[in-house]
Amino acid sequence: MDKTIIKIEEIKREFLIGNETVRALKGINFSITQGEFVTIMGTSGSGKSTLLNILGCLDQPTSGIYELDKVAVKNLSKNALAKLRNEKIGFIFQSYNLLPRTTALENVELPLYYNKTVSSKERKERAENALSLVGLADRMDHTPSQLSGGQQQRVAIARAIVNDPVVILADEATGNLDTRTSYEIMALFQDLNSRGKTIAFVTHEPDIALFSNRTIVLRDGHKIKDNPVDNINIAAEALQKLPIEEEL
Amino acid sequence: MKTINLIKIAWKALQRNKTRAFLTMLGIIIGVASVIAMMAIGEGSKQSIRNQISSMGSNMLSIMPGSDFRGGVRRDNSESQSLTLTDLKALQTKSATISYISPQVNGGGQAIFGSNNWPTSIYGVGENYTDIRKLEIASGVMFTENDTKMAAKVAVIGQTIVENLFGDGTDPVGQTIRFDRIPFKIIGVLKEKGTNTFGQDQDDIILAPYTTVQKRILASEHLRSIVASAKSEEIADEAVEELSDILRVSHKLKANDEDDFHVRSQQELISTFSSTTAILTILLVVIASISLVVGGIGIMNIMYVSVTERTREIGLRMAIGGRGVDILMQFLVEAILISVTGGLIGVLLGIGSTLGVSTYLRWPTSVTSESIIISFLVCAITGIFFGWYPARKAASLDPIVALRYE
Ligand SMILES: Nc1ncnc2c1ncn2[C@@H]1O[C@H](COP(=O)(O)OP(=O)(O)OP(=O)(O)O)[C@@H](O)[C@H]1O
Ligand SMILES: [Mg+2]
Numbered sequence: 001m002d003k004t005i006i007k008i009e010e011i012k013r014e015f016l017i018g019n020e021t022v023r024a025l026k027g028i029n030f031s032i033t034q035g036e037f038v039t040i041m042g043t044s045g046s047g048k049s050t051l052l053n054i055l056g057c058l059d060q061p062t063s064g065i066y067e068l069d070k071v072a073v074k075n076l077s078k079n080a081l082a083k084l085r086n087e088k089i090g091f092i093f094q095s096y097n098l099l100p101r102t103t104a105l106e107n108v109e110l111p112l113y114y115n116k117t118v119s120s121k122e123r124k125e126r127a128e129n130a131l132s133l134v135g136l137a138d139r140m141d142h143t144p145s146q147l148s149g150g151q152q153q154r155v156a157i158a159r160a161i162v163n164d165p166v167v168i169l170a171d172e173a174t175g176n177l178d179t180r181t182s183y184e185i186m187a188l189f190q191d192l193n194s195r196g197k198t199i200a201f202v203t204h205e206p207d208i209a210l211f212s213n214r215t216i217v218l219r220d221g222h223k224i225k226d227n228p229v230d231n232i233n234i235a236a237e238a239l240q241k242l243p244i245e246e247e248l
Numbered sequence: 249m250k251t252i253n254l255i256k257i258a259w260k261a262l263q264r265n266k267t268r269a270f271l272t273m274l275g276i277i278i279g280v281a282s283v284i285a286m287m288a289i290g291e292g293s294k295q296s297i298r299n300q301i302s303s304m305g306s307n308m309l310s311i312m313p314g315s316d317f318r319g320g321v322r323r324d325n326s327e328s329q330s331l332t333l334t335d336l337k338a339l340q341t342k343s344a345t346i347s348y349i350s351p352q353v354n355g356g357g358q359a360i361f362g363s364n365n366w367p368t369s370i371y372g373v374g375e376n377y378t379d380i381r382k383l384e385i386a387s388g389v390m391f392t393e394n395d396t397k398m399a400a401k402v403a404v405i406g407q408t409i410v411e412n413l414f415g416d417g418t419d420p421v422g423q424t425i426r427f428d429r430i431p432f433k434i435i436g437v438l439k440e441k442g443t444n445t446f447g448q449d450q451d452d453i454i455l456a457p458y459t460t461v462q463k464r465i466l467a468s469e470h471l472r473s474i475v476a477s478a479k480s481e482e483i484a485d486e487a488v489e490e491l492s493d494i495l496r497v498s499h500k501l502k503a504n505d506e507d508d509f510h511v512r513s514q515q516e517l518i519s520t521f522s523s524t525t526a527i528l529t530i531l532l533v534v535i536a537s538i539s540l541v542v543g544g545i546g547i548m549n550i551m552y553v554s555v556t557e558r559t560r561e562i563g564l565r566m567a568i569g570g571r572g573v574d575i576l577m578q579f580l581v582e583a584i585l586i587s588v589t590g591g592l593i594g595v596l597l598g599i600g601s602t603l604g605v606s607t608y609l610r611w612p613t614s615v616t617s618e619s620i621i622i623s624f625l626v627c628a629i630t631g632i633f634f635g636w637y638p639a640r641k642a643a644s645l646d647p648i649v650a651l652r653y654e
Contacts, residue, residue: 053648056567058566058567058647058648059648078571078572079571079572079573082566082569082570082571082572083569083571085566085567085568085569086568086569086570087569091567091568093651097560097563097564097567097651099561099564101264102260110564110565110568111568111569113249113250113253114249114565114568114569114570114571114574115569116249116250159568163568163569
């Protein structure tokens with residue numbers, strides 16, 4: 001039952017800019033097992049996004065081993081990486097990255113278009129289910145410009161889970177949202193996690209990290225902390241305690 | 249990604265920028281419409297020339313005296329006196345490929361009947377001439393072999409002569425007209441034939457036995473030309489060969505002497521005229537192709553803009569599993585869709601303007617399915633060719649960089 005989803009060993013990532021080498025990651029090790037909800041923290045420039053891009057198979061490490069769901073990612077072709085991203089990973093971005101003038105439903109369907117084994121009927125059903133799960137069953141035909149930031153991020157989350165990935169990767173998914181909406185999104189993540197989804201969540205807000213069950217802290221390309229969260233906050237409860245803004 | 253989905257996505261992308269898409273298509277639309285219209289006009293005139301030449305008798309052969317060049321100087325054929333009655337005899341007796349043969353001599357002059365007169369030409373021909381030239385008798389009869397032998401002063405006249413000399417409605421048959429002061433008794437009237445491609449009135453003609461014309465009017469033994477009918481259109485080329493051989497023997501030409509005559513079939517005449525119109529058509533098509541290329545560059549330009557505008561979309565599509573080839577195809581299909589839609593509108597516009605030209609200018613036109621298929625293929629190829637580089641640029645983007653693009 002203790003299934004390893006992500007395993008990295010001595011991951012290094014160097015960028016060559018002119019004659020200078022920027023060492024963004026200087027040898028990172030950790031594993032994430034199925035059902036974990038991990039937040040990756042650290043100051044700006046510590047290498048969080050770089051790490052997440054590698055975990056998401058968008059970028060390759062300069063050296064080190066990365067295994068995703070028992071598949072060694074190194075040396076895979078571009079097309080094989082694309083297939084891996086399509087089938088095993090759900091990405092969520094700070095800026096949502098929804099296609100403009102495209103309905104929520106079509107945005108959520110998008111990953112399944114790149115999977116030839118999914119019929120158009122199945123694609124629609126799965127997208128509808130994903131949207132219902134994030135609480136947007138009544139907003140399927142709305143385009144991003146007709147949705148609030150929080151709703152847009154929910155569409156993005158639905159898009160990230162529609163392909164039933166082994167891991168959801170989020171880079172500052174609450175970075176553009178106010179506290180209340182952030183907590184609502186975290187409640188959604190906790191809900192997904194309780195349904196068995198593995199999540200790696202980059203943030204630099206400590207209160208957000210408290211909603212996860214493990215925190216990895218990076219500093220200057222090194223992992224400096226990797227602890228389970230002692231008192232996991234329940235986002236739904238935290239929402240209740242927030243002062244009601246309308247009355248302020 | 250499935251092709252049908254690619255097309256849907258590309259179609260939606262175009263829908264979002266209708267005006268821009270239309271303006272981009274405009275170059276293609278104009279290019280295709282002009283190719284179709286110009287080819288239709290070219291083809292139409294080619295066909296009408298072919299029809300008119302065929303109406304003179306598609307298996308007709310003509311033998312003219314003289315060679316095209318002698319010492320580098322082209323001579324007027326009418327000066328040449330190399331065709332004689334001996335040649336005619338030789339051809340009549342030796343040829344196996346022809347069914348009719350007739351000499352032809354002609355002279356200009358004034359035709360007079362009563363107080364009417366009309367400047368025209370008299371053609372001295374054999375009794376088979378009407379069969380060779382596909383002329384039909386409207387009333388009366390054609391003269392006979394006997395008339396030729398006797399050098400009878402009889403004539404068959406065309407409708408233009410009838411109109412000008414017998415404008416009052418008198419039946420010409422049985423009347424006597426004068427040509428160059430020689431009286432000719434009219435024994436037949438030809439059916440109307442109209443103007444030929446070269447603008448010549450084919451009804452402004454008087455036919456008389458060649459013997460009569462030679463003796464009374466030209467006072468010359470030489471033949472202006474000889475016309476003949478091949479037994480069938482298929483053996484026309486063979487007949488040209490055979491007649492040439494017979495004439496070479498008759499003229500006692502040595503093996504390396506040039507022919508001092510030429511034998512032409514109608515097919516050759518058709519191809520001569522077809523080739524002039526073909527050159528014209530090519531010229532028009534080249535001009536039209538230039539506008540297609542300009543249209544293609546417009547597509548390329550707009551596709552580059554589109555790729556830049558949608559950099560983040562490209563990054564996202566890659567992040568969620570789009571392969572390079574999927575992105576390439578997406579933009580390529582969009583470019584093809586622009587060019588093919590433009591092509592479709594262009595075809596309709598081309599057919600429409602062709603109809604306009606033939607209705608209002610009364611030009612002969614003929615829209616060929618080839619021109620439509622060719623323009624369509626060219627459009628698709630234009631789309632692929634000019635869409636390729638922008639699409640490849642899109643496909644080669646780094647997803648991380650693309651996602652961060654502002
Ligand atoms: N493509 C790149 N080329 C060069 N250097 C890069 C590149 N990407 C990241 N870096 C460098 O790597 C280091 C880590 O960057 P990264 O984006 O991972 O930080 P981060 O932890 O995500 O910061 P933030 O919290 O601000 O998003 C930085 O010093 C950055 O300048
Ligand atoms: Mg970052």
